[in-house]
Amino acid sequence: MKYTFILRRLLAAVPVLLIITFATFFLMQLLPGGPLAAYENNPEISQKDIERLRHEMGLDRPIPLQYWAWLKNFVQGDWGYSFTTKRPVLTEIWDRLPNTLYLTGISLIVALIIAIPAGIISATRQYSAFDHITTTLAYIGRSMPVFYSGLLLIIIFSIWLRWLPSGGMQTLGTRFSLVDSLRHLFLPVLSLSTLIAAKYVRFLRTSMLEVIHLDYIRTAAAKGLSERVIIFKHAFRNAAIPLVTVVAIDLPVLFAGALFTETIYSWPGMGRLFVDAATRFDYSVVMGIVAAIAFLVVMSNLLADVVYAILDPRITYS
């Protein structure tokens, strides 16, 4: 039963991916400019040279043909070459992916370590001072954009106090050291994990509040179980089910990178690769990343559904 469900979902993903890549490809072509736009305003480069390059790069072919050529190669595992760097798209992505996973992975872990206890305490001590502080902080954390809070942190910790570096992954010209790496990691992780934790705290708090007013919790309390057992064994485990799915759906972000955080802290990750590629009309790199992220989104949604069914026996798919 379950396998046919997974199979059906995977098959349904094929048209979704086709539509996403097709739409991306055509929307990019609608934009004024193109990979050769940078050549247009350069008196050194003649119109003849531009026409020659357009032909050599295959940009003079009809757009549906260009898409078809891309799709055919992509399905066979050939992601093509970057229009600007002339390097394989996969090389471009592999160069950035570890940096992004390092940042987003640690941020997610830190966020969960903060969010789970904070969410539980906040719900069980509803309207206490802790609850008020937590919800206020979560509210601020959720609504303050990184491009603002990040600059604020850089001004305080890097320019005024000079405690932490303002960006990059390591001190250039020195050998790799863990301390140095963690110092560079601190501010970006702080920014990013605040954002993620704030979302999870609010989510978990609401979910806990729903659960602890249910009858079976009252029954457990009436049976004389200790508060710890009630909260962790009976309340949290049920309240955590929706959180697990939210985290699962967030997983593609781990790969896509955090655009603003990477930009503010000069982090050489996927988010910046994508923006650079988009602004340079580097079609093949944009297409590669969009296709990969779209695939991961589809997969993580499927994963969320499957995990939900495993955690919650009441849910069955047919």
Added chain:
Amino acid sequence: MAKRGVLFLMLAAAVLGLCGIANAQKTITLGVYQEPENLNTYIGVQTVITYVHKPFAEYLIDVNEKGEYFPVLAAEVPTLENGGVSKDGLTITYKLRKGVKWSDGAPFTSADVKFTWEAVVNPKNLVKSKSGYDLIQSVETPDEHTAVVRYKEFYAPFLTRFAPVLPKHVLGKFENINDAPYNRMPVGTGPFMVTEWASGNYIAMAKNPHYRDADKVKVDKLFFKIIPSREVGIAQLQAGDIDGVWDLIETQIPMMENNPALALCLSTSLTSERLILNHSTPVPPNNGNPDFPHPILGDLKVRQAIDCAIDRKAIVDKLLFGKAQAGASEIAHGWAANRDLKPVAYDPEKAKKLLDEAGWKAGPDGIRQKDGKKLRLKITTTTGNKLREMVQQVLVDQMKKVGIEFYIENVPSSVLFGSWANDADRKKGRYDIMMYTTGPGIDPHQQFEGYFHSKNIPTEANGGSGYNYTRHRDAELDKWIDAGGKSISMADRANAYRMAQKRTYEIVPHIYLYQRLTIHGFRSHVKGWIPNGNGIIDAVETWNVADWDVQK
């Protein structure tokens, strides 16, 4: 005694250790807000590439801060006088510097010069421009230190070719050089060599042990750190994380100026912010056809009136912090500049008089009219550039004072600078006035011919090539531009461009507002840089990086 010996040894070790710290390697980290697409200037198009490639790549001839050519890989600059240039100008003989080695230890020879030409004209290579190289008939190499370049026809900017020279022993074995390892891990003859490129992160260089003056190079390591934006670069410079930041803009000067830990490297570039005035009608179906003159700007008196109604000093003082130089003509400095031409004086009374003479009489709302038509012009520039938008506002005000109405309608740069095939307004002549920056290289010929010669009006017939967007046709101007491209003696060429500038000054196709500054920020402990607004490809401040030092 033995104990004392041990103590002494320990002390000595400690002292040596301290000396070791004092002699720590000198490192300079420069922030760049673009990541080079590659480091091969023949293929890559971004401006950052020249900045990053200067420490390792060398040209036959380069340009110093005074705008004079000086030999780098050549032993002398070829001229008619020293016999380097033949009487007909078709044969250029380069005597090459001896004892030069590539950073991998291989000798630099005339074969590398020949290979550079072959690589550029090779149809398999995705080279961005073949200009000049496609006019070369052959490159002969009578010996290792002589390269004789024979042109099919005279190519006036010949000194700007072979910039840089490519290593044959590294690249010669590839069928094409488009994705050769050289493009990311180049081999050069300059003071530094690329040692690592961490994508999106940094490009590392170390002192080139085979450099001819290696012992004079004071800096050991050079990093180009890729940062997301100029603003982030300034923040990192202030925090001391980087030692320099590349290519700032005029409005960022005040953020840097009053900090004693920072230094600004300002040079007046050859490019200028200007108004480009359409001489042909912007209205379809005859848009861009010079036989149908612009109803307002087709009249020289109106163009002159706009020119002297602009208070350039106010723009420079208020918006550019007094740092920029007011614009006068196409070539601001260098060997071809006409220094007799001064920025047009601000004279609103003269502007009014010119407009009266042209038949534009004051209307009831203060805007001049002629035959019931208002003196109303659209001014277009790129969106998202705060400085340009402020300049536009000032221009609108200044024009209003003499009875001209400017109205602003801006478009993204990709639209403004689009191609003929994309039906861009600039190429098709559907505009009144455009405002943007352009300028010549150290050899002004391409720019002058492209922007000012009547044969370069974009039309259907020439596939929209050429940059004569104003669509002016002037026989005298054409004559001087042709003379600049055909004269073999540098003195004759310089004279021709001076006359051409004088002519543009008279007929006002472009109105020059101010010379753009090239602005770099440094921490004050970085010494030895010299502002250089000239360049074979672009003005780049890393041109003398061999002389840089760190003094804390």
